[in-house]
Amino acid sequence: xxxxxxxxxxxxxxxxxxxxxxxxxxxxxxxxxxxxxxxxxxxxxxxxxxxxxxxxxxxxxxxxxxxxxxxxxxxxxxxxxxxxxxxxxxxxxxxxxxxxxxxx
Amino acid sequence: xxxxxxxxxxxxxxxxxxxxxxxxxxxxxxxxxxxxxxxxxxxxxxxxxxxxxxxxxxxxxxxxxxxxxxxxxxxxxxxxxxxxxxxxxxxxxxxxxxxxxxxxxxxxxxxxxxxxxxxxxxxxxxxxxxxxxxxxxxxxxxxxxxxxxxxxxxxxxxxxx
Numbered sequence: 591x592x593x594x595x596x597x598x599x600x601x602x603x604x605x606x607x608x609x610x611x612x613x614x615x616x617x618x619x620x621x622x623x624x625x626x627x628x629x630x631x632x633x634x635x636x637x638x639x640x641x642x643x644x645x646x647x648x649x650x651x652x653x654x655x656x657x658x659x660x661x662x663x664x665x666x667x668x669x670x671x672x673x674x675x676x677x678x679x680x681x682x683x684x685x686x687x688x689x690x691x692x693x694x
Numbered sequence: 695x696x697x698x699x700x701x702x703x704x705x706x707x708x709x710x711x712x713x714x715x716x717x718x719x720x721x722x723x724x725x726x727x728x729x730x731x732x733x734x735x736x737x738x739x740x741x742x743x744x745x746x747x748x749x750x751x752x753x754x755x756x757x758x759x760x761x762x763x764x765x766x767x768x769x770x771x772x773x774x775x776x777x778x779x780x781x782x783x784x785x786x787x788x789x790x791x792x793x794x795x796x797x798x799x800x801x802x803x804x805x806x807x808x809x810x811x812x813x814x815x816x817x818x819x820x821x822x823x824x825x826x827x828x829x830x831x832x833x834x835x836x837x838x839x840x841x842x843x844x845x846x847x848x849x850x851x852x853x854x855x
Contacts, residue, residue, distance in 0.1 A: 622705050632833050636705070640706075643706075667754035682730060683733055688734070691810075694710075
């Protein structure tokens with residue numbers, strides 16, 4: 591059962607671009623901010639951090655912040671190396687390489 | 695005037711208990727062997743005497759690391775653990791203080807896989823004043839990490855050679 595859940599989530603992992611907000615993330619953020627009301631911007635930031643955990647927990651991922659949320663550019667060292675080669679040095683500073691914690 | 699940077703602390707609930715955990719993350723630009731600065735998020739850990747990263751991370755990102763290592767026994771919350779480490783240096787900048795380059799001692803740990811790099815205290819406190827402030831605000835519900843450049847900073851100890 592647990593494996594099935596993991597498998598079905600893996601299938602729906604968006605590999606690049608903007609990330610959708612799964613219901614589980616929405617619920618998690620609601621619970622986290624239940625007693626600590628947050629501004630719209632703070633809620634958005636916290637939601638984006640949790641989305642990275644949900645989809646890419648335990649992996650290395652490169653992403654950048656956009657006005658529409660986090661945009662995933664590369665997943666795994668191989669893709670990140672290719673990304674670094676594509677970008678000019680001044681562009682490299684505009685994204686972040688992170689290791690999101692496991693969702694569970 | 696002292697520049698103070700604020701980085702919101704990250705709250706998360708631990709599974710399966712729902713216990714609240716708080717993490718302090720600091721974005722750093724780390725120089726690699728091609729002299730390019732790559733952007734990473736480090737965990738700021740006031741319980742770590744020295745910064746540490748995975749050797750795999752250093753290799754994959756081209757960060758200069760020593761060729762030979764040593765056995766090290768480290769006390770963790772989970773007990774005493776034996777690790778194979780290499781003793782080197784990190785060259786880093788803060789994205790918002792682009793003019794300053796820091797060199798901090800760092801251990802590169804073998805065989806720990808993909809883990810977040812950790813910023814410990816050695817060297818770092820010579821250059822930066824770090825304050826974890828849990829005061830609630832709408833913008834940072836779990837508080838902030840406050841980072842100030844130490845005006846009296848004499849810099850980190852120079853690496854040998």
